[in-house]
Amino acid sequence: MHLFPEGTRLHGNIPYLDDTLSKHLLDIYLPAQPQGKVPLVIWVHGGGWLSNDKYADMGYMKGTVAAILQQGYALASIDYRFSTQAVFPAQMIDCNAALAYLFDHAERYGFDLDRVALMGFSAGGHLAAMIGLANNNQIDEFFHDEVSRKFAFKGVVNFYGPADLILFPGADDARSPEGMLIGAAPLDRPDLAKAASPVTYVDAGDPPFLLIHGELDNLVSPRHTRLLSSWLEVHGVHQEMIVVPGAHHFGPMFDAAEIRQRVMGFLEERFK
Structure with missing residues (x-):
């Protein structure tokens, strides 16, 4: 618990579906002294849809x-199946099942369901944006049959998440991370690539976005964030974009004080 403020309460390895899969688990971190119902930030880890876990990116x-916790918000971090276990939309089905658990058990943990935001990193940024x-x-294809589907989000914080699978240099390779996600080279199956791309789903009813990307990112080009930013703007959705000078893909530069202040300011504004 050394990453977390003193007094943080952990509810760990909670199954969000009634099965035995190790990837169907989530963790909930509650602030030390909650003041009534607390806002909830849902953390979606990165790893190319094929590695890492619900602790990833926190370091x-x-x-x-x-x-997040010092501000009095709750934090929930979720696991989901890798593309090596099941192709898209399995990841969306899992994330939405985790969300259903959190919404259905809000009273138990003291969540304020009028103040929920998503935060994701790389592949997790992609999934947070998709959600x-x-x-x-x-x-229908994004939901497990037996879970509730009525969610409301005040905002999405997307750190360097892919926006359009066709934009990747490896879009012609079924063995690339994006190819493994959909089970085919995106250029060979543009229908699957479209279904798995956040830009496909942008419309005027979407929540506000904070988009953060490294200027020198050579794994997920900042073109992805610029594209999603432009689509959100065209549809009249509030969006803020930060391109971090000299930054590559993930790392402590994204936890710098000025970035952290923008993230917390975005959340505070959304949670008013």
């Missing part, structure tokens, strides 16, 4: 993790 984002953008479309 280099420890200042932001601490700020936030597709939520109002209620796409």
Whole structure:
């Protein structure tokens, strides 16, 4: 618990579906002294849809993790199946099942369901964006049959998440991370690539976005964030974009004080 402020309460390894899969688990971190019902930030880890876990990204984002809890917000971090276990939309089905658990058990943990935001990193930024953008479309294929589907989000914080799978240099390779996600080279199956791309789901009913990307990112080009930013702007959705000078893909530069202040300012404004 050294990453977390003193007094943080952990509810760990909670199954969000009634099965035995190790990837169907989530963690909930509650602030030390909650004042009534608390806002909830849902953390979606990165790893190319094929690695890492619900603790990932917290190490280099420890200042932001601490700020979220010190502000009196709850934090929930979720696991989901890798593309090596199941192709898209399995990841969306899992994330939405985790959300259903959190919304259904809000009373138990003291969540304020009128103040919920998503935060994701790389592949997790992609999934957070997909959840936030597709939520109002209620796409059957993105949900487990037995979970509730009525979510509302005040905002999405997307750190360097892919926006359009066709934009990747490896879009012609089924063995690339994006190819493994959909089970085919995106250029060979543009229908699958479109279904798995956040830009597909942008409309005027979407929540506000804070988009953060490294200027020198050579794994997920900042073109992804610029594209999503422009689509959100065209549809009249509030969006803020930060391109971090000299930054590559992930790392402590994204936890710098000025970035952290923008993130917390965005959340505070959304949670008013």
